[in-house]
Amino acid sequence: MATQRNNTWPAFPGGEQVKIASLDTVDLGRLLTKNPIEIKKLLDVCMTHGFFYLDLQTCKEGLQLIDDEQGVYRFMEEYFAKPLETKMLDDRKSFLHGFKPVGVFTGTKESHKDAYETLKVAREEMDAKSELMPDSVKAKMELFDRFMNLSNLVNYTLLMCLSDALGLTGNARLEESHRRDQKSNTCLVMLHYPPTETDGTNIGHNKHTDIGSITLLFSEQWGLQVFDPETQDWKFIQPRPRGHATINVGDSLRFLSGKKLYSCLHRVIPPTADVQTEDRYSIAYFLRPENAAVLEDADGKVVAASKWHDDKYVMFGAPHQEQDKGTVLTGGMETILGRA
Ligand SMILES: O=C(O)CCC(=O)C(=O)O
Numbered sequence: 293m294a295t296q297r298n299n300t301w302p303a304f305p306g307g308e309q310v311k312i313a314s315l316d317t318v319d320l321g322r323l324l325t326k327n328p329i330e331i332k333k334l335l336d337v338c339m340t341h342g343f344f345y346l347d348l349q350t351c352k353e354g355l356q357l358i359d360d361e362q363g364v365y366r367f368m369e370e371y372f373a374k375p376l377e378t379k380m381l382d383d384r385k386s387f388l389h390g391f392k393p394v395g396v397f398t399g400t401k402e403s404h405k406d407a408y409e410t411l412k413v414a415r416e417e418m419d420a421k422s423e424l425m426p427d428s429v430k431a432k433m434e435l436f437d438r439f440m441n442l443s444n445l446v447n448y449t450l451l452m453c454l455s456d457a458l459g460l461t462g463n464a465r466l467e468e469s470h471r472r473d474q475k476s477n478t479c480l481v482m483l484h485y486p487p488t489e490t491d492g493t494n495i496g497h498n499k500h501t502d503i504g505s506i507t508l509l510f511s512e513q514w515g516l517q518v519f520d521p522e523t524q525d526w527k528f529i530q531p532r533p534r535g536h537a538t539i540n541v542g543d544s545l546r547f548l549s550g551k552k553l554y555s556c557l558h559r560v561i562p563p564t565a566d567v568q569t570e571d572r573y574s575i576a577y578f579l580r581p582e583n584a585a586v587l588e589d590a591d592g593k594v595v596a597a598s599k600w601h602d603d604k605y606v607m608f609g610a611p612h613q614e615q616d617k618g619t620v621l622t623g624g625m626e627t628i629l630g631r632a
Pocket residue numbers: 481483497502509511516558559560574576
């Protein structure tokens with residue numbers, strides 16, 4: 293039985309009525325004890341929506357993650373409030389490590405750039421306690437190490453339950469292409485959407501499917517939207533702070549599952565008509581396959597997981613016209629869902 297720590301979730305800003313996605317909730321405690329009904333439910337949501345809430349309040353690992361989530365927000369408020377010049381010292385011009393300023397990628401609106409900055413910590417650098425990690429992260433090593441380990445445990449639990457539900461054995465099990473001692477692009481990404489101008493050139497986080505296998509996402513604020521194939525429009529995802537994470541399947545897991553699982557199309561827009569009025573924070577832990585894992589993409593092309601990662605990041609920076617020409621940005625899902 294879930295101990296509900298909080299079920300009064302924030303209302304949409306300004307009291308406006310908006311379309312809200314109806315997502316199922318999966319229980320982490322039940323998955324950890326291999327409850328067959330919960331495992332079946334997990335498979336069903338991953339085959340039909342690819343997006344769901346995960347209730348973290350039903351096991352000690354989840355409760356610790358909820359507490360640490362708050363610690364990470366406090367860190368982010370302090371970190372992103374620093375002057376740009378200071379944050380740029382952490383810019384390693386990398387898709388996997390360090391700081392990225394606002395405006396590197398394409399935004400949600402034609403001829404606009406993105407409106408978010410990020411700080412990334414790769415799992416392999418955390419595992420190696422690498423000196424290359426940002427000093428501010430190293431100063432909070434205990435928090436980040438625990439947070440990333442718990443996020444990893446959650447995503448592996450999902451992966452193992454999905455392997456069970458799909459009846460996979462031996463090397464075909466999904467965990468076998470996500471071995472922790474192999475090189476991968478698995479990482480923690482902290483995202484900050486600063487307030488924007490009315491007529492600014494930066495807006496949102498453009499529509500996309502995630503590159504990797506499973507994304508564990510936290511945010512206490514509105515802005516995330518998912519494309520609903522039934523109604524052919526965007527719906528907001530209700531934030532459920534202090535108790536739930538939002539989980540989604542990414543392209544790599546879709547491809548590894550022989551396209552049985554559904555990699556979901558999503559984006560972030562300011563909830564208040566094109567202008568981000570408050571600072572928005574979100575935290576994503578991206579579990580990705582080993583770099584050498586072999587994927588068959590939406591066009592039937594065989595690619596290494598690391599190449600899919602790099603190609604997709606290059607596409608994030610391309611103009612809309614270019615993005616719309618191929619299947620990379622949305623993992624081919626627009627052919628299935630309809631054009632967003
Ligand atoms: O900021 C968010 O809520 C979502 C970010 C996201 O979709 C991503 O970084 O892939």
